[in-house]
Amino acid sequence: MTPEKPLVEVEDLHVSFRTPHGRVEAVRGVSFTLGRERLGIVGESGSGKSQTGRAILGLTARNGRIDAKRMTFDGIDILKASPRTLRKIRGARISMIMQDPRFSLNPVVKVGEQIAEAYAIHAKASRRVSRRRALEMLETVQIRDPEKVFHLYPHQVSGGMGQRVMIAMMLIPEPDVLIADEPTSALDVTVQMQVLALLDDMVRDRGMGLVLISHDLHLVASFCDRVIVMYGGRIMEVLEAGRLHEAQHPYTRGLLECLPSLDRRQEMLPVLDRDPAWMTEARR
Amino acid sequence: MIEIENLSITFGEGASAVHAVRNVSFSVAEGESYGLVGESGSGKSTILRAIARINPTWSGTIRVNGRTLSSKRSKAEARAMQMVFQDPYGALHPRHTVDAILREPLEIHGLRDRDARILGALRDVGLGPEFRFRYPHQISGGQRQRIAVARALILEPEILLLDEPTSALDVSVQAEILNLLKRLQQDRGLTYLMVSHNLAVVAHLCGRVAVMNRGRMVEELTEETLRAHAPAEPYTAQLMSATEGYDREAVRGYRTFD
Numbered sequence: 001m002t003p004e005k006p007l008v009e010v011e012d013l014h015v016s017f018r019t020p021h022g023r024v025e026a027v028r029g030v031s032f033t034l035g036r037e038r039l040g041i042v043g044e045s046g047s048g049k050s051q052t053g054r055a056i057l058g059l060t061a062r063n064g065r066i067d068a069k070r071m072t073f074d075g076i077d078i079l080k081a082s083p084r085t086l087r088k089i090r091g092a093r094i095s096m097i098m099q100d101p102r103f104s105l106n107p108v109v110k111v112g113e114q115i116a117e118a119y120a121i122h123a124k125a126s127r128r129v130s131r132r133r134a135l136e137m138l139e140t141v142q143i144r145d146p147e148k149v150f151h152l153y154p155h156q157v158s159g160g161m162g163q164r165v166m167i168a169m170m171l172i173p174e175p176d177v178l179i180a181d182e183p184t185s186a187l188d189v190t191v192q193m194q195v196l197a198l199l200d201d202m203v204r205d206r207g208m209g210l211v212l213i214s215h216d217l218h219l220v221a222s223f224c225d226r227v228i229v230m231y232g233g234r235i236m237e238v239l240e241a242g243r244l245h246e247a248q249h250p251y252t253r254g255l256l257e258c259l260p261s262l263d264r265r266q267e268m269l270p271v272l273d274r275d276p277a278w279m280t281e282a283r284r
Numbered sequence: 285m286i287e288i289e290n291l292s293i294t295f296g297e298g299a300s301a302v303h304a305v306r307n308v309s310f311s312v313a314e315g316e317s318y319g320l321v322g323e324s325g326s327g328k329s330t331i332l333r334a335i336a337r338i339n340p341t342w343s344g345t346i347r348v349n350g351r352t353l354s355s356k357r358s359k360a361e362a363r364a365m366q367m368v369f370q371d372p373y374g375a376l377h378p379r380h381t382v383d384a385i386l387r388e389p390l391e392i393h394g395l396r397d398r399d400a401r402i403l404g405a406l407r408d409v410g411l412g413p414e415f416r417f418r419y420p421h422q423i424s425g426g427q428r429q430r431i432a433v434a435r436a437l438i439l440e441p442e443i444l445l446l447d448e449p450t451s452a453l454d455v456s457v458q459a460e461i462l463n464l465l466k467r468l469q470q471d472r473g474l475t476y477l478m479v480s481h482n483l484a485v486v487a488h489l490c491g492r493v494a495v496m497n498r499g500r501m502v503e504e505l506t507e508e509t510l511r512a513h514a515p516a517e518p519y520t521a522q523l524m525s526a527t528e529g530y531d532r533e534a535v536r537g538y539r540t541f542d
Binding site: 044045189193194197223 | 324425466507
């Protein structure tokens with residue numbers, strides 16, 4: 001894979017769902033590319049940010065439909081790929097971290113075994129080798145006593161530790177792309193920052209491409225290289241993370257302004273006025 | 285209005301005992317907003333739950349309006365002190381209409397003019413009469429939280445206990461709820477005790493803030509000290525730095541505080 005070539009290319013992605021009330025369009029014409037970088041996708045609930053991430057992995061729910069002019073990973077057409085090819089990509093080369101470890105870990109299997117299993121399947125390694133790799137990985141995600149944590153069940157670990165276990169499991173096959181959907185929203189701020197530092201290392205040291213999906217504009221701007229702002233299933237604007245405060249789109253500006261600030265005292269907070277034109281106008 | 289002295293709360297006994305709150309004291313004046321901030325497990329919500337008697341046991345003294353609270357809550361106390369919870373999805377009965385949700389406290393406390401009070405409570409939180417016969421699943425998250433606030437206000441309490449009232453909401457909706465809470469306080473002289481993990485949200489609403497860690501009060505800050513980023517304790521400084529966003533170097537230097 002040449003470094004200049006993007007890892008993921010998405011052009012004119014549409015995701016829609018069949019519901020009793022008719023067809024609902026969650027994503028409406030989203031295009032972007034992902035290189036070996038930290039790409040943020042921000043938006044409020046219902047903006048389509050999670051569905052965009054899921055569509056890349058083909059994890060859209062059964063009543064959903066994906067249409068796109070083009071959606072490739074490492075030159076492979078994800079839309080036309082066979083289930084067999086997709087299975088080879090999913091988990092091994094593109095991985096995903098979900099928001100809440102409590103719902104993503106198997107409650108009756110020790111966390112260490114779950115990490116080892118992820119390695120055994122993707123690397124076709126023996127039990128012993130997988131176990132050793134799992135312990136190394138627990139150390140990488142900065143768990144202080146890997147031997148002890150290996151033998152704990154999910155309910156015995158804290159939220160922060162559970163999320164690190166999830167991250168260890170997702171990173172153990174050394175994926176080229178990681179899609180992290182609100183990976184730190186359930187965590188305390190300091191733990192949140194430590195988890196981000198881990199993801200940061202993976203991008204720097206292994207050249208992984210990271211998509212960070214979040215509702216937290218400030219967090220994404222301080223962490224990512226580029227930020228996509230979504231609203232109503234569409235991209236409002238794409239920004240260099242460092243220049244978030246120069247955002248032009250009234251939606252992005254509105255989101256920034258309605259956050260209470262620690263530095264500045266305000267009697268009342270400005271409330272976001274949603275312009276129906278945002279749903280139809282061309283991207284800026 | 286609220287005086288807490290040497291409050292300690294322990295769950296379990298012996299070796300497995302968890303000291304959720306350790307020797308905490310503070311007081312909130314009438315009409316004041318006081319914030320409790322901290323990370324999970326810091327004991328901030330436990331204090332609120334003790335005051336509301338959802339947690340009926342504690343040691344130390346809790347005084348409200350000059351009267352020492354016992355573990356049993358009288359109707360008059362309940363009426364004077366109402367609570368708004370974090371999750372508007374879990375806090376409203378899914379099979380009750382907005383009308384039934386708002387009517388229940390009026391029936392319990394035997395208040396008259398129920399229809400007028402229900403319409404008045406809806407108006408107070410910025411919702412029209414068309415919301416009255418809807419179910420919680422038919423309204424948005426922000427509207428649900430408004431209903432939860434309306435339910436708390438319908439008994440005309442003096443104190444509102446707010447447990448992370450905006451953390452389950454989108455930021456644009458959070459702004460609306462914060463504005464609503466601020467306006468209600470100005471109009472009615474309510475006393476707020478608010479728990480949050482978000483320093484900016486607390487600074488917006490509260491004049492004084494207690495920072496908690498592992499059951500202890502680390503320090504008490506005024507809004508001005510908070511805005512000037514001038515806490516006395518290193519724990520608070522670390523918390524503030526983490527709140528300001530990702531900084532690779534800062535993360536490397538994080539410490540664990542006991």
